[in-house]
Amino acid sequence: MYLDEKEIYEICMSVDSFIAAELTESIVRGTSYDMLEAHYGILPISRRSFYRRRMTVQRLMRQRMARLVEEKNGQYMIVWGREG
Numbered sequence: 001m002y003l004d005e006k007e008i009y010e011i012c013m014s015v016d017s018f019i020a021a022e023l024t025e026s027i028v029r030g031t032s033y034d035m036l037e038a039h040y041g042i043l044p045i046s047r048r049s050f051y052r053r054r055m056t057v058q059r060l061m062r063q064r065m066a067r068l069v070e071e072k073n074g075q076y077m078i079v080w081g082r083e084g
Contacts, residue, residue: 011060
């Protein structure tokens, strides 16, 4: 992904501040719910809800990376990635 870990953590905080650190680790490092639970103990959320929140964070990340650019002929094109 094009976002750094701090930006991902901020998005996770907006989705669920209680498990933001675990969501960030799962997205950045690819850690599964089961591995997080083995490392941190019982998480205060079900597996299904965890992955739903993770999908929400990933959708918000994609939306943050997408932008519209107007072409010379007046049409708009979606460009993925950061400005640059």
